[in-house]
Structure formats: structure tokens, C-alpha cells
Amino acid sequence: MLSGFNYAAPRTRGELLDLLAAEGQGAKLLAGGTDLLVNMRSGAVKPRLVIDVKRVEGFSGIEWSAKDGLVMKASTTINDLLRDREVRERFPLLAACAHDLASYQVRNRATVVGNVVNASPCSDMAPALLCLGARARISSKTGTREVPFKEFFTGVKRTVLKADELLELIIVPAEEGGARGSYRKLKRINGHDLGIVGVAMMKKGGLMRIAVSSAAPTPVLVDGLNETSTPEAAVAAVRKAISPISDLRCSKEYREHMVEVFVRRLLEELK
Amino acid sequence: MFEQNESRPELHVGKSERRVEGISKITGDAVYVSDMAFPGMLHAQVKKSPHARARILRIDTSKAEALPGVRAVIIGKEFNYRLGLYVVDKDILAKDEVRHYGEAVAAVAADTLEIASEAVALIEVEYEVLTPVLSHMDALKEGAPLVHPDLGKYDYVPVFSPQAGTNIPNLSKLRKGDVEKGFAESEWIVEREYTNPSVQHVPMETHVAIVEWKNGDNITIWTSAQSPFTVRNLFCYTFKLPLNKVRVVVPHVGGGFGGKAGIHLEPMLACLSRKAGGMPVKLQASREEEFSLLPCRSALTYRIKTGISAEGKIVAQKMTMYWDAGAYADYAVNVTRASGYSAAGPYEIPNAWIDAYTIYTNKPYGTAYRGFGHVEFFWGLERHMDLIANVIGMDRLEFRRKNLLKPGSITITGERISEHSGNPTKCLDAVAKAINFGKLTPQEEARQKMTGRRIGKGIATLHKAPAMPSFTATAAVVKMNSDGSVIVNVGLTEIGQGSATAIAQIAAERLRFPFSKVKVTIEKDTDKEPYDWQTVASKGLILSGNATGLACDDMLAQAYEVAAQVLRANVIDLDHDADRVFIKHSPERGVSFAALSVGYAFPDGNAIGGPLIGVGRYVAQGLTNLDKATGQGLPALDWTFGAHGIIVEVDKDTGEYKIIKIASAFDVGRVINPDIVRGQCIGGMIQGLGTAICEGYIYDEAGHLLNPSFTDNKIPTAKDLPEEIESFAVQTAQVDGPFGARGVGEHPMISVAPALGNAIREAVGAELLHMPIRFEDVWRALTTKEPIDNWITKTPTGSCRSDPATRTNSPDSAAAP
Amino acid sequence: MITVNVTVNGKKYKRDVEPSKTLLRFLREDLGLTGTKEGCGAGECGACTVFMDGHTVNSCMVLAAELEGRSVETIEGEAKEGVLSDIQAAFDRHHAIQCGYCSAGMVLSVRELLKRNPKPSVEQIKEGIEGNFCRCTGYQQIIEAVLDVSGQEGSKGELHYV
Ligand SMILES: Cc1cc2nc3c(=O)[nH]c(=O)nc-3n(C[C@H](O)[C@H](O)[C@H](O)COP(=O)(O)OP(=O)(O)OC[C@H]3O[C@@H](n4cnc5c(N)ncnc54)[C@H](O)[C@@H]3O)c2cc1C
Numbered sequence A: 001m002l003s004g005f006n007y008a009a010p011r012t013r014g015e016l017l018d019l020l021a022a023e024g025q026g027a028k029l030l031a032g033g034t035d036l037l038v039n040m041r042s043g044a045v046k047p048r049l050v051i052d053v054k055r056v057e058g059f060s061g062i063e064w065s066a067k068d069g070l071v072m073k074a075s076t077t078i079n080d081l082l083r084d085r086e087v088r089e090r091f092p093l094l095a096a097c098a099h100d101l102a103s104y105q106v107r108n109r110a111t112v113v114g115n116v117v118n119a120s121p122c123s124d125m126a127p128a129l130l131c132l133g134a135r136a137r138i139s140s141k142t143g144t145r146e147v148p149f150k151e152f153f154t155g156v157k158r159t160v161l162k163a164d165e166l167l168e169l170i171i172v173p174a175e176e177g178g179a180r181g182s183y184r185k186l187k188r189i190n191g192h193d194l195g196i197v198g199v200a201m202m203k204k205g206g207l208m209r210i211a212v213s214s215a216a217p218t219p220v221l222v223d224g225l226n227e228t229s230t231p232e233a234a235v236a237a238v239r240k241a242i243s244p245i246s247d248l249r250c251s252k253e254y255r256e257h258m259v260e261v262f263v264r265r266l267l268e269e270l271k
Numbered sequence B: 001m002f003e004q005n006e007s008r009p010e011l012h013v014g015k016s017e018r019r020v021e022g023i024s025k026i027t028g029d030a031v032y033v034s035d036m037a038f039p040g041m042l043h044a045q046v047k048k049s050p051h052a053r054a055r056i057l058r059i060d061t062s063k064a065e066a067l068p069g070v071r072a073v074i075i076g077k078e079f080n081y082r083l084g085l086y087v088v089d090k091d092i093l094a095k096d097e098v099r100h101y102g103e104a105v106a107a108v109a110a111d112t113l114e115i116a117s118e119a120v121a122l123i124e125v126e127y128e129v130l131t132p133v134l135s136h137m138d139a140l141k142e143g144a145p146l147v148h149p150d151l152g153k154y155d156y157v158p159v160f161s162p163q164a165g166t167n168i169p170n171l172s173k174l175r176k177g178d179v180e181k182g183f184a185e186s187e188w189i190v191e192r193e194y195t196n197p198s199v200q201h202v203p204m205e206t207h208v209a210i211v212e213w214k215n216g217d218n219i220t221i222w223t224s225a226q227s228p229f230t231v232r233n234l235f236c237y238t239f240k241l242p243l244n245k246v247r248v249v250v251p252h253v254g255g256g257f258g259g260k261a262g263i264h265l266e267p268m269l270a271c272l273s274r275k276a277g278g279m280p281v282k283l284q285a286s287r288e289e290e291f292s293l294l295p296c297r298s299a300l301t302y303r304i305k306t307g308i309s310a311e312g313k314i315v316a317q318k319m320t321m322y323w324d325a326g327a328y329a330d331y332a333v334n335v336t337r338a339s340g341y342s343a344a345g346p347y348e349i350p351n352a353w354i355d356a357y358t359i360y361t362n363k364p365y366g367t368a369y370r371g372f373g374h375v376e377f378f379w380g381l382e383r384h385m386d387l388i389a390n391v392i393g394m395d396r397l398e399f400r401r402k403n404l405l406k407p408g409s410i411t412i413t414g415e416r417i418s419e420h421s422g423n424p425t426k427c428l429d430a431v432a433k434a435i436n437f438g439k440l441t442p443q444e445e446a447r448q449k450m451t452g453r454r455i456g457k458g459i460a461t462l463h464k465a466p467a468m469p470s471f472t473a474t475a476a477v478v479k480m481n482s483d484g485s486v487i488v489n490v491g492l493t494e495i496g497q498g499s500a501t502a503i504a505q506i507a508a509e510r511l512r513f514p515f516s517k518v519k520v521t522i523e524k525d526t527d528k529e530p531y532d533w534q535t536v537a538s539k540g541l542i543l544s545g546n547a548t549g550l551a552c553d554d555m556l557a558q559a560y561e562v563a564a565q566v567l568r569a570n571v572i573d574l575d576h577d578a579d580r581v582f583i584k585h586s587p588e589r590g591v592s593f594a595a596l597s598v599g600y601a602f603p604d605g606n607a608i609g610g611p612l613i614g615v616g617r618y619v620a621q622g623l624t625n626l627d628k629a630t631g632q633g634l635p636a637l638d639w640t641f642g643a644h645g646i647i648v649e650v651d652k653d654t655g656e657y658k659i660i661k662i663a664s665a666f667d668v669g670r671v672i673n674p675d676i677v678r679g680q681c682i683g684g685m686i687q688g689l690g691t692a693i694c695e696g697y698i699y700d701e702a703g704h705l706l707n708p709s710f711t712d713n714k715i716p717t718a719k720d721l722p723e724e725i726e727s728f729a730v731q732t733a734q735v736d737g738p739f740g741a742r743g744v745g746e747h748p749m750i751s752v753a754p755a756l757g758n759a760i761r762e763a764v765g766a767e768l769l770h771m772p773i774r775f776e777d778v779w780r781a782l783t784t785k786e787p788i789d790n791w792i793t794k795t796p797t798g799s800c801r802s803d804p805a806t807r808t809n810s811p812d813s814a815a816a817p
Numbered sequence C: 001m002i003t004v005n006v007t008v009n010g011k012k013y014k015r016d017v018e019p020s021k022t023l024l025r026f027l028r029e030d031l032g033l034t035g036t037k038e039g040c041g042a043g044e045c046g047a048c049t050v051f052m053d054g055h056t057v058n059s060c061m062v063l064a065a066e067l068e069g070r071s072v073e074t075i076e077g078e079a080k081e082g083v084l085s086d087i088q089a090a091f092d093r094h095h096a097i098q099c100g101y102c103s104a105g106m107v108l109s110v111r112e113l114l115k116r117n118p119k120p121s122v123e124q125i126k127e128g129i130e131g132n133f134c135r136c137t138g139y140q141q142i143i144e145a146v147l148d149v150s151g152q153e154g155s156k157g158e159l160h161y162v
């Protein structure tokens, strides 16, 4: 059961940043709530103030331009992404990862921003964003900075964000548009489930990137590969980048094995 | 009377009449206990043990009591009431020692849920943590800590055999023939051990109850329960109250599956209500609490040793079952008893030996779950039959057919099977045919080529009889309204299984009335409904169906008797239709049911009859208690036989698999409502798939339950359905069933797992001895990696207890003696 | 307390709510609309599915405080003046109901699915109701009801006799 907090729904970016600055640690931003409310219900998170981002002017929708690339806002939901034609046509990997996240009604609420801020090792959006070289635009009352996603995650459920900071935009560079990509996610059932391991692969113009979820404290990007890398080289690089553990969902050995199988199969698929 | 009328075509039986309560459910009108609220109602919350075993040194409730809005706080020490279905081993709240993770140690009733949970957080409990007994196999060892040191002093129902000074609340034995001699005569001997973990029922409505304890001990309990009379009787036993003081009301129930068969939250809420001055107190378990505050299904280790003749006949079988009851005996002792007499499956075995142990451990306790032990032991048994066939080199279908029970066969308890008992061979043949067992079709060959995944097929048989005492009884009351419509009262609850609709069909058929004229009450109230033993065991249709038929006859007889006087004719010359009773010979001379319904007055003032109310009573026939030393006797009112066939596609590099088709067949005696039978077949089958593919409790070394939620205890979703599903009904009429019908509520869940295991074995050779069959398990079996007993600790406390020696991949310990 | 103006099943409500109250509890406790059920309280099971501003959401994962100016539709708004909706009627015809606890959420997920895809394939139906657990029916008769209401083949599942 939830209890003991206040709720605010600022209408402007300025109001929101003021609230964040004033409340600091005691505040939590609410996007879709599909992580936050689960964590509050279990008692893992106990904010004094919940600040809803969804009423803020200009915080919703999804934009594409050849200049700025694809821009997702703080309230952009996973289903917004999946309903967007530009995304489906230009960023098939984003769509593939989004499609594998949770159930339809959860995707109606869950946001892309919330997913990455939650920073679960099994995040489904992180692998796509890592492969696509996406950046996080982070704002606070004192200013704005941009961090590439490969530097964004710092540990299990930890990111570079500070208590008074807002992840305002997620930007996927325009040049990544048209990249081929695919995602493999191992689950315990066919229905919606958190990933046991997930492997995303992207190929464009000689480049190849692989990102892996649920196989390290954070989702990881495997750099330094290209389209001519052999399967063995790809597997070796991935092995080096990950550090899976055994938990109640699966053993370390099986995770290692499945990551390798997925890498090989993705290479086949995107040949 | 009407019996003399020539037989007429059936109007309702065999037709898919709509569910009588369908509209209220589909519109949200149906009221469940979780939806109920009363003026002044208080909300309860529970303080639960974070330890598997610990001594309670001190509980301080003063801060909780001081919180404004708190109306009552209770702890175990306040009460001297003991609870138990068969072995009276449970306190309302833990007293000196907690025996499992999640056990209740204190409870609060407050004005709001928020206050109640705040108060619970303020309760301080000091524990001395003790070493828990987690593995049921360790609990049997000399010197193992005793979960219940006082077992020898507990009251128990005498059909059970608690072993004082041990962790064994029941040991059931069966001896038929001479197994050792049988083994000596056998050509082959195959022995192995099969295991499965505890699982959760997962009714979508968690346990919930509201209790008020008014002055003069007038108590009302609204509860989401399967068996209102059992709740009442056990409640009164515990509190030493007369049965007419306690009223139990059960409205719509959001699923039960056995988990709501006994008594659970009610006594605790009663104590809170009494302490809070008689205000109604409500508690609904959270989903997490459903996993550990409330009971689960027991884990099982099942060792089977089988001797087979050169011709492929089973000569002897020695079976040892180790049932993990968890902290309290609840239904687990009876699961042990019931599986102890059916553990051999629908096979004829001349020499049989069974020891079935119920074992206490420091884990959430086991209770009844759809199949009552059969889902668990058929996993091992039907894997074992495949193993034997493979070892002796016989076709798996042929081997089973050869050994199945047939008319004239004697079961292991000494019961003679007749041609009315049902036909397991027909069920097995139907599913084998439906999946083209024994070969791949050209399409399947092509699919295999295209996908690179291997296709395999598996079959498995099943049987089950209701597990119930010899005096199992029920009654029905059929009342006619003044417009000629009728109301049927039975104590059987509607928990989703569809019996209310089937009972309505039986009543409408027997009365030869339109279906719309019959109403079966949904809300059960022990003060108003006639007695029914319990809504369990797939016995509802037979017992309540028969009682309903008799009640209809009784009511019609009353109507005929009055009509005979009104029409000045003999009863034997009367007949009726939906509206009136008339003289066969001159149908224009009749009297309407409406005119007869509440008594008939002649113009001269003479009046006869009265409200038409028929009563039907039915008690199970021919059941005897089993001999304690040999297990011989008559335990079964009826046997429902069945079989499943599965086609699976397996990726041999990853262990991932997909079910292409499942075919299921059951000998239901007579189909009363095809859509409802099919709903049971498919719903039960999917629940069986859950058990087979993903469900199971996982503990750490200290006995903490690690997956008490849907995040890590997945259940099948729509996407987990096989690509194709076929359901078959065999109709070998049950002589004493209504219209020949017998029960099929539990059976579809049984033997899904071994059919899957057998199919996977055929597809890729993975020999699986533990369920659930996770993808990783298949991969491990294929790569001959040591199977993991538990992903966390490697200690045998988790979801996968088994002896590694019995789980190797090499051909089995099969040898000629 | 936070004051919200919200439209539920076409009716306007103005209510004060605790910030911690979920939409699910608001509907059930404050408005007495108990047709929407709780199966987990954690977004997993879909028993609490309702429409909010035209899309399905898990109402256990929405705060009532978020409702200002929004419109919500629940199972109570599905039948009109005693007449079952087409989806409800199909569920009733196909025995797509057993205990009924998942039914409200299931019907609304089907409504959402048919809105975006009037003739869904079996695969698409399964995906559309993947977020709604049903422990009783095994889903098959629900899928058949959806095929029926969308006017497609394959809706007549049969029990075979041998
Ligand atoms: C049943 C269920 C199934 C799920 N399945 C999956 C799955 O398969 N794969 C997967 O990856 N995830 C899954 N999730 C997790 C969750 O749905 C996703 O992570 C989702 O994208 C989170 O987004 P949200 O908008 O709901 O985040 P919220 O819960 O609103 O927020 C998440 C965190 O981010 C913070 N936050 C939100 N917005 C901002 C912002 N603009 N700036 C800074 N901080 C912010 C919040 O304070 C909170 O700490 C599942 C969840 C549920 C309940």
C-alpha cells in the first residue's frame, strides 16, 4: 500500500525545476509510475513529494528532424514510440526493444525516460539507446548538460543524475536513422517478463554495435566492432564486456551461454 | 407418476447453456468479498515473521496501540485456541516460536488500511533466530530439529497416523501382494526419483474475509472460501461454539483451486472483532501475502521402483513419497493419504508397496491444490512409464495400453474395475491419434527442417477419485415460486467451475422446464443453504447433481399429489409441461403450476397442499476407510480417467521450447455442458502448464521465500498457449452419476507436465526429473551439466530438490535382476 | 487532500483524494465502482485495467491525484442501460468467463485491441491480452469470443466426442 507523501503537478519546466531544487532528496519525479509506484508500494522508495512530470508544457510527444535527430521527452511513453511512424521506419531497433517491454497497458504509461532513469540492469530500452549512440539531456535549476548513454549508468539502479536533476530529453542522433538492428530477449515465459538476458545489435555504414542487458550491473555497450568482425571476435568482445551473476531467474553460466547464442544469431539475422 | 412416462429427448443436458451468473460477472455487478464493506468496518493488517524459524522473545505492541484509529491489536499469547483440519497443530497467531517465513505473529484492526499498516510497522518483535529445517529429506534424519515437538500431544482425525517425536504428521501405507517376490520374477527393474517444488494456487482474488463477533457470540463471517460449512465447523471446533452461533456467507469467489478449501484468515479476524467491540473486521491478503501467509502446494520427492516382465507387464512397484507439508499439516496429510492410494496411476499392478510420508519443515505450509497430489506424483509416474518403455525397448503407447486398468482389473486398494468405471485406454488412444503419436507428419518434418528446432511428442495418462470421508453428503432444496419458476438451493459454492450452471441444467432437465425458469443461488449462507460437505475433490456434480434431481422429483411429487386431487385423477395418470400438470388422457384438463405453487384452495374454502418445496439428499455410496497397515479398502466414489498428448518444438542449442499442440481427453461419463467441460479442460491444462514450465517457490539458505510475487513467480499468459488445443470427452456413463456424469474439475491439470517432459525427451533427449521444466533445465540436461538444485545456494532448499545421483543423463539404472 | 475533477463513465465527479490513493482504490472505495478488481497491485496482472483518456492503464499504477480533467471508463460503463456491449455478449456466448475476477480488465483490454485493430489475428489477440492474467479459463474461449465479435473464422471451438 502507498502512504505518506504529497503530490505536485507543475505546469512549467521552471516550476518543476524549482520544486526539485527545493525538495532535493525528498522528491521523486513521476512519469508513468510503473517503476516508481512499484518501488513505493514495496517500501524501497519513500519520497516526501511526488512531482508529476506529465502536466508540464512541452514535455510530451516525440519529434524527428534531420537536424536534431529523434527527440523523446520526459512524458513520451513506450507506446508513443511504437505508434510513431518515423521511429518504426528509421529506428527499427528502438521499436524492437520497446515492443518487448512489459504488457500493452503498462506500455501505455511507461516512459522511455523512466526506463533509463530506473537503471535496472534488465532495462529493455537501454540496449537500443546504447547501440544508437543516444544522449541524455539533463537539466536542473543551475543548468543543462548532455551525457551519452554509455556514460549514463553507474551501477545497479544508479545513474549520473543528481537529486535535483531532470532527464529532460533523450536524443538519438539523426545519422543513426536507417540503421539496421534487432533485439533478442530471453524470458521465462512467452508472455511479458523481465529479461533474463537481452542482446541488441545495430549495423550501419560499416559500423556494428552490440549492447547487452541483464548481464552486468548496468546495461553495457560493446564498442570497437565493425561489420567485418568475425563472430568469434564479436563473441570475445561481448564476453569481455559482461559480468553476469547467478540469481533466482537464471545461472551465470546460462546467461553467458545465451548471450553468446544471441550474438551469433543476430549476426546471422543482420547479415 | 412421471417415472412411468416414456423416455423423452433431453432438453438441457448436453447443451451449452450460458452460465447462470455470466451476466453479473461480465458487467462487474457480481459482488465478491473483496468488494464488500459495512458501516464501521475496520481494516486489519498482519505483522509477519521475517524468519523461517525463530523463538519469539518479546513483542511490544504499545506503540501500535497508542496510534489514533487503532481499535484492536492481538498477539498469539492472548489465546488458547488451536486450529487444524486433520491434525490440530496451529495457533491463530504464532506463540512462542515462528515456524515459517511470513507467518503471522500479530494483527491490528484500525479505522483505515493506512492506520493499520502504520500500526503494524510500530509493533516490535524480538526474535532469537533458530536453525530451520528446510529440506523435507533432512527433516527425516535422526536428530533433525522438530518443527512440532508436541506432535504426540495433538488431537487428530484417526484415519491419520502422526509419528510422535518425529517431523512426520502422517505416514500412509499400502501393501498389495508381495513386491519383493514380484521384483524377483521381473525381467527388468527401473528405479528413479522425481521431484517438484511448492507452488502457489494464484486465484486472481486473494484470500479475503470479513468477520464480526457480536454480543452473545453471534458471529458472521463473509469469506472468499470454497467450503462454507467447513469454515463454520472448524471455526466452532476451535472456539468451542455451537454450530448455530456462527453463520458463514460466501458470495462470488474469484477462484479457489483448493487454496480456499480450508479455514484461513477467519479465526484471526474473529479475535480482532471481538476485541474491537464487535465491529466487522476485513482483511484481504496482498499478492505477496498470498504466497507465504497463506498456504501453497506441497513439494514432493517421489521414488519409484518398478519390476517389469519380459512381455512388458508391470509385475511389481515400490513407491515412496516424501511430501513436504511445510510448517503445518493442514490438507497435506490428506494429500498424502489420497496419493498414497492412487500413486500407481491407472495401471494394473499385482504387487504394490507404498509408503507416503507427510513431513514438517519450516516453510509456508501446503494445502489442497487442484489435483490433490496427483499433479505432483503423476509428474514422476508418467515420466517413469516413458523411461521404462525406453529402457525395455517397447513403444510408449503400447506399454501403457498393456498395463492400463480394464474391466476386471483390481486396483492397488483392492477395488474391482467394471465396464462402468470409465475407460483410460479410450482417452489415451484419442490423444495419441490427435497428435499423430509415434511419427512426424510431412508438415512437421518440413517445419523441423525450416526452423532447425526438433519436434517431439509425448503422452501421459491420469486418473483421480474424489478424496473424501465415507460419510460425504449433501442436500438440495428446490422451491417453486408463485409464477411457476423455481429456486434451487445447494451448499456447493460457485468458484468459477460452472457447477451452478450444471446444477441448473440438471434441475431444468429433471423438471422438464425451460432453463430460464430455474435459478440456482450463488451466495451461500450456512444458515440458509442445506448442508454440503465441501466444494472440493471434483465431487460437486455427482453429489449435488444427484441431490438436485431428487429434490426436483420430490417437488414434482408434491405438485402431482395436489393436482391429483384438484383434477380428481390418479397420480399415475398425470403428466406435466413447463406450465401445468394435466391428465395424460385429456390434456386439456389440467392445473397450472402457478395455481399449485403455494397451495390450492377450492371454491368451497377447502384448501390443500402448501408451498411446493422439494428436498433431495445424497450421501456417497460404498466408501470405506482404508486399512492402516495395508491401505486396502474402497476409497473412490468414482474414477475420472484421462490423458494428454503434447507436440513440442525444442531448440537444442538453448533449451528453449514451444508447445505446438496439446490434446486432452477425459472420461467424464456424460457431458452436461460442453462449453463448461471444455473450459475446465483448457483452463486446467494451462494451469498444469504453469506448473510444468515456470512456477515454483524459491528459497534462500535461511528459508526466506525469494519470489512471492508475479515478478518472479510467473504464471502463463495468453501468449503461453499452445498453438493448437483440442479437447475430447469420452462418455462411459457413471452408474450413480446424474445422467451418467462424473467430475472433471481437477483432472485437466494432472499429467500435463509429464506429457511435456516426455515430448522434450523425445525431441532432444533431455531426461528431466524435476519440474518445472525451465529452458535452462533443458539446456543443462542436454549439456550434461549438473542440474542446479537452487540457483542461489546450491543447498537443496529451493525449487529444485533432487539427488544429483538420480539426475544423470546416462541411461538409467535398468538391469535384469 | 487534493481536489480532482474527473469524468468517470461519462459522469462528472469532484472529489478530494489523498495523494497516496491509487485510481483503483478511488474507483472502488470512493465511487463504489467495484467492478474493477485488484489482482496484484503491482502492474503485473491487469485485473485493474481501465481506460484513461482513451487508452488502457493499470489503475493500480495510477494516482487518483493525477486525474484532474481526465476521463476514465470502467467495466460499469460497458453495458448500456442493461444491454451488454458486443464484447460482453460474446464473452457470455463463448463461456469466456469462469470466476469472473479477471473479466472486467479482460473486456477493456479487448475493447482497446479492437479499437486499434478491428480484425486482430490470434497472435495479435494473445498479445493484446497478454497483460491480463486469467487463472481459470486458459484464455482459449476468450480468444474465440474476440474472433467472434470481430467477425472472424475460428471462433467456434468444440468439445470433441470419442
Ligand atoms: C508489470 C511490469 C512489467 C515491466 N516489464 C518491463 C520490461 O519488460 N522491461 C523493462 O525494461 N521494464 C519493465 N518494467 C519496468 C518499467 O515499466 C519501465 O522501466 C518503465 O519504462 C519505467 O517508466 P515510467 O515512466 O513508468 O517510470 P517511473 O516509474 O515514473 O519513473 C522511474 C524512475 O525514474 C524517475 N524519473 C521519471 N522521470 C524522470 C525524469 N524526467 N528525470 C529524472 N528522473 C525521472 C522516477 O523518479 C523513478 O525513480 C515493468 C514494470 C512493470 C510494472
Ligand code: FES
Pocket (backbone or CB within 6 Å): C037, C038, C039, C040, C041, C042, C043, C044, C045, C046, C047, C048, C049, C058, C059, C060, C061
Ligand atoms: S492489480 Fe493492477 S495490474 Fe494487478
Ligand code: FES
Pocket (backbone or CB within 6 Å): B204, B254, B255, B496, C097, C098, C099, C100, C101, C102, C103, C133, C134, C135, C136, C137
Ligand atoms: S475467469 Fe477467473 S481469473 Fe479469469
